[in-house]
Amino acid sequence: MAEPQVVASRYALWKAAMKWPMYSVAVMPALLASGWLQSQGLDPRWGQLGLFLLAAVLLLGWENLSNDVFDDDTGVDTIGKPHSLVALTGRRDRIAWIANSLLAGGLLLMALVALRSQPVVLLLVLICCALGYLYQGPPFRLGYRGLGEPLCWLAFGPFATAAALMALQPPTSLPAAVPWQVALSLGSGPALATTLVLFCSHFHQVEEDAAHGKRSPVVKLGTAKAAAVVPWLVAASLALQWLPVLERQWPSTALLSVIGLPAAAQLIRLLREHHHQPERVSGSKFLALRFQALSGLGLAIGLGIAPWLGR
Structure with missing residues (x-):
């Protein structure tokens, strides 16, 4: 019979591997779009x-699982990520199959969403x-070249937000073209918060990343300089969310x-205080995730309740 400590430790690893809190980044563009539509007097679908x-x-599940597979190929997860699903199961092929199944399922659902709105959504x-x-x-x-953060901002910012805006609008008010201006205004700040989550995920594995050729921004800057960047990212994220309020484009709520x-x-x-202590900052991405989610x-709730409050 397995020792209780071993069972608890393995349970903790599986819990970390599931990354349930991370899925707030997947749902945020659609929640923001629904809030914005309500602020405009439109009822989201x-x-x-x-x-x-x-x-x-489903699509973020594909991203997470495929990343485990690709990181296993480079060896970057060998030491620093015991909660990788590939490491836990020892079945790279099976995890790759599940990842691709999630991708297929997610795209099929998105095709249905596009069919009921506009093809450009897909x-x-x-x-x-x-x-x-x-x-x-x-x-x-x-x-591995330090370009993950810009890619993250683009995906979860203008592109995902534009797709959600077009998918949720009532058929009678569908825009003739992709609403890039609204998508940029609405999605830029929250997407920067999502990018902060990725940025903070590098702090506890600097040595492992550097050893395997992964030149993350934290590896390039060093932990001290990277930690000094974080307040600016937080400030920029909130500024992008509050600027439309100051310009009277959005309600004060x-x-x-x-x-x-x-x-x-x-x-x-x-x-x-602890940027140079990997064991102390391993949870920094979850604090970043809490900031992103809250x-x-x-913002989504504030926009959505504005019509009820006459704002």
Whole structure:
């Protein structure tokens, strides 16, 4: 019979491998789009929202699992990531098959969403998937060149937000062209918060990344300089969310995104004091994720409730 400590440890590894909190980044573009539509006096198509959210979760599942597969190929997860699904199961082929199945399922659902709205929705989502593959997939592996963060911002910002806006709008008000201006205004700040999650995921594995040729921004900058960048990323994310309020383009209730600030403050303090201690900062990405989830959800709710409050 297995020792209780061993069982608990393995359970913890499987829990970490599932990455459930990470799926807030998948659903945020659609939640933001629904909030914005409500602020404009439009009723989002709730059936479309449900399909879009499910498809987004499946596609992020593909991204996470395929990243485990690709990182196993390069060996970067050998020491620093015992909760990799490939490491836990020892079945690279099976994890790759599951990842590809999630991709197929997600794209089929997105095709249905596009069929019920506009075909360009599927094209925008395919671009998001391509950006995700460029991040880690061979032969590109742009994440190993320090380009993962810009790719992340593009995918979860203008492209995913534009797709969600077009998918959720009522048929009578569908835009004739992709609403890039709204997508940039609405998605830029929250996508920067999502990018912060990826940025912070590098702090605890600098030595492993460098040893395997992964030149993440934290490897390039060093942990001290990278930690000093974090407050600026937080400030830029919130500024992009609050600027439309100051310009009277959005209702004042959009300032509800401020609920993410305490998590950001914790993150900044943790990295400022312990950036050079991998074991102390291994949870920094979850603080970044809390900031991303709370600030994005606050913005979505703030926009959505504005008509009810007469704002």
